[in-house]
Amino acid sequence: MAPDSAPPRAPQRAPDRATCAVIPAAGFATRFLPATKTVPKELLPVVDRPVLQYIVEESAAAGLSSVLLITGRGKTSMVDHFDRRPDLEAVLAAKGDQARLDAIRRPSELADIYTVRQPEMLGLGHAVGYAEAHVGGAPFAVLLPDEFPEPSDPLLSRMLSLQQHTGGIVLAFLEVPDDQVNRYGIGSVEPADPALGAPKSTVRVTGLVEKPALADAPSNLAVIGRYVLPSGIFDAIRRTKPGSGGEIQLTDAMALLLAEGTPVHGVIHRGVRYDTGVPLGYLQAVVQLACQRDGLGPEFKRWLAGFLAGD
Ligand code: UTP
Numbered sequence: 417m418a419p420d421s422a423p424p425r426a427p428q429r430a431p432d433r434a435t436c437a438v439i440p441a442a443g444f445a446t447r448f449l450p451a452t453k454t455v456p457k458e459l460l461p462v463v464d465r466p467v468l469q470y471i472v473e474e475s476a477a478a479g480l481s482s483v484l485l486i487t488g489r490g491k492t493s494m495v496d497h498f499d500r501r502p503d504l505e506a507v508l509a510a511k512g513d514q515a516r517l518d519a520i521r522r523p524s525e526l527a528d529i530y531t532v533r534q535p536e537m538l539g540l541g542h543a544v545g546y547a548e549a550h551v552g553g554a555p556f557a558v559l560l561p562d563e564f565p566e567p568s569d570p571l572l573s574r575m576l577s578l579q580q581h582t583g584g585i586v587l588a589f590l591e592v593p594d595d596q597v598n599r600y601g602i603g604s605v606e607p608a609d610p611a612l613g614a615p616k617s618t619v620r621v622t623g624l625v626e627k628p629a630l631a632d633a634p635s636n637l638a639v640i641g642r643y644v645l646p647s648g649i650f651d652a653i654r655r656t657k658p659g660s661g662g663e664i665q666l667t668d669a670m671a672l673l674l675a676e677g678t679p680v681h682g683v684i685h686r687g688v689r690y691d692t693g694v695p696l697g698y699l700q701a702v703v704q705l706a707c708q709r710d711g712l713g714p715e716f717k718r719w720l721a722g723f724l725a726g727d
Contacts, residue, residue, distance in 0.1 A: 431580050431581075431583055432554050432555055432580070433479075433555070433576055433577075433579075433580040434480065434554065434555040434556045434557050434576055434579065434580075434644055435479075435480055435481050435482060435554065435556075436480060436481075436482045436483070436484060436547075436550065436551050436554070436556045436557070437472075437475035437480040437482070437483045437484070437527070437556070437557045437558075437559050438483075438484045438486065438544060438547040438550075438551065438556055438557065438558045438559070439468070439471060439472075439475075439483060439484070439485050439486065439558075439559050439560075439561050440486040440534075440540055440543040440544060440558065440560065440561075441456065441458050441468070441485055441486060441487055441488075441491060441494060441561045442486050442487055442488030442491060442533070442534040442537055442543055443488075443537060443543075444537060445457040445562075445693065447693055447694045448460075448693065448694065448695060448698070454490065456490070456491050456493065456494050457561075457562055457692070457693060458471075458491075458494050458561045458562070459493065459494055459497065460692065460698065462690075462692065462698075462701050462702050462705055463702060463705050463706050463709055463712070464519075464709075465519075466494075466497055467561065467562065467564075467692045468494055468497065468561050469497065469523055469526075470564045470567065470690075471559050471561045471564055472498070472523070472526050472527055472529075473526060473567065474559065474564055474565070474567065474572060475526075475527065475557065475559055475572065476526040476527050477567075477572075477573070478557070478570075478572040478573040478576055479573070479576070480527065480557060480572075480576075481527055481528060482527055482528045482529075482530060483498075483526075483527045483528070483529050483530065484530045484531070484532060484547055484550045484551070485529065485530070485531045485532075486531075486532055486533075486534050486543045486544075486546055486547065487531050487532070487533055487534070488533060488534050488535075488537065492531075495529065495531055497523055498523045498524055498526070498527075498529045499524060500521070500524050501520060504520060505517060505520065505521065508520070530550060532546045532547070532549075532550065533546075534546050538658075538663060538664050539658070539661070539663025539664040539665055539666075540560075540663070540664075540665060540666045541653045541656055541663070541664040541665050541666040541667075541668065541669045542653070542663070542664040544558055544645075544649070544653060544666055544669075545650060545653040545654070545664075547650075548647075548650040551647065552647065553647045554647060555579055555580075555583075555644060555645060555646050555647065556644070556645060556647075557572065557575070557576065557642070557643065557644050557645075558641075558642070558643040558644075558645060558666075559572070559641065559642055560640075560641025560642075562641070562691065562692050562693030563640065563641045563689060563690060563691045563692065563693065563697075564689075564690050564692075565685060565687055565688060565689055565690075566687050566688045569685075569687045569688070571588060571642060571683065571685055571687070572642055574615070574683055575587075575588060575642060575644045575683055576644055578612075578614055578618065578644075578681055578683065579644035579645075579646075581612065581614075582612070582679045582681055583646060583679070584646060584673075584678045584679030584680055584681065585621075585643070585644070585645055585646065585649075585670055585673060585674070585678060585679070585680040585681070586643070586644040586680075586681050586682070586683065587603065587621065587639050587642075587643055587670075587680065587681070587682040587683070588639070588640045588641075588642040588643075588682065588683050588684075588685050589603060589605075589619070589637040589638060589639060589640065589682045589683070589684045589685065590637070590638050590640045590684075590685050590689060591636050591637060591638075591684065592636055592637075592638040593636070594630055594636065595630075596638070597628060597630055597633040597636060597638065598627050598628065598629055598630065598633075599627060599638075600627065600638030600639055600640075601624055601625070601626045601627070601638065601639035601665075601667035602624070602625055602627075602628055602633045602634060602635060602636075602637060602638055602639070603619075603621045603623065603624055603634070603635060603637045603639060603682055604621070604622045604623035604624075604634035604635060605619035605620060605621055605622065605635060605637060605682060606619065606620050606622055607619065607620065608620045608681060612681075614681075615683075617683060617684040617685075617686065618681055618682070618683055618684075619637075619681065619682045619684065620679075620680070620681055620682075621674065621680035621681060621682050622674075623671070623674070624639070624667050624670055624671040624674060624680075625667075625671075626659055626660045626665050626667040626668060627660050637682065637684065639667065639682075640685065640689060643666070643670075645670075646673075646678065648673060648678065649666075649669055649670070649673065652669040652670070652672045652673045653666075653669045655669075655672060656668045656669040656672060688704070690704070690705075703720070707720070
């Protein structure tokens with residue numbers, strides 16, 4: 417028992433767990449032109465719903481209750497998808513089409529949606545900086561809206577738990593072939609402290625470099641589009657000068673915090689990753705998810721097998 421003179425112990429408070437997902441979606445999507453000249457790539461349909469709905473579903477499944485979309489010119493239609501459509505709902509209700517009624521209501525039920533505009537496309541780090549007024553001093557997740565894991569994959573949830581534990585930065589890594597290291601932020605890593613009790617696929621990050629030449633790449637671990645960040649990132653972004661491509665890079669802001677002692681960990685993602693930001697990855701996502709979709713998959717697979725066999 418503590419002696420009478422001991423000061424009263426402050427109640428133990430669990431560290432904050434992120435509750436907000438920030439989705440930077442202001443970019444030009446040049447790799448998918450001309451489709452994306454007027455249609456945001458986030459609204460391209462994968463089977464029967466826009467890519468962005470998969471991302472918001474992923475964030476809701478991980479327990480994030482609010483979503484901040486960072487938008488720009490020509491991107492506002494993205495927000496409408498998460499709004500109610502009473503006129504359309506009335507038509508479907510009159511027809512008794514409950515399945516479609518549920519489907520069009522679902523996006524508005526996933527999370528509270530907020531938006532902020534990035535007035536100039538000065539880079540991912542610059543875009544994330546616009547989230548500061550919304551997230552305040554709490555940690556938050558960043559989800560890039562042109563890639564997502566298998567919908568049942570708990571990647572984001574694992575990252576959120578790890579960040580709550582360390583209070584630092586948590587990244588997701590994908591092992592990429594040598595000829596792709598110059599397209600990503602690449603991490604130098606070492607085994608994570610066993611005291612963390614994290615799965616073996618968790619690593620401690622000791623360095624980060626944006627789009628290195630193969631000869632300079634410290635590993636093949638590429639940073640993919642899921643991050644859980646402490647609020648200190650905003651100050652780091654302000655102190656980050658334009659880097660690769662003349663843009664204010666999120667990788668550079670994270671590297672600054674790392675150099676100043678913020679713990680940085682990575683979760684190596686070994687499952688499927690759909691990359692809908694380029695035509696090939698988009699087509700792969702559509703085919704794979706169509707094959708899995710109830711009520712569509714078996715017939716689609718039969719057709720696909722016949723098509724590939726040259727029927
Ligand atoms: P990308 O580098 O993939 O750029 O940005 P992009 O414009 O989407 O696509 P490409 O490369 O020209 O084909 C990664 C994410 O960061 C957002 C993008 O919208 C994308 O979701 N972003 C990037 C911004 O919101 N603002 C920026 O200034 C830059």
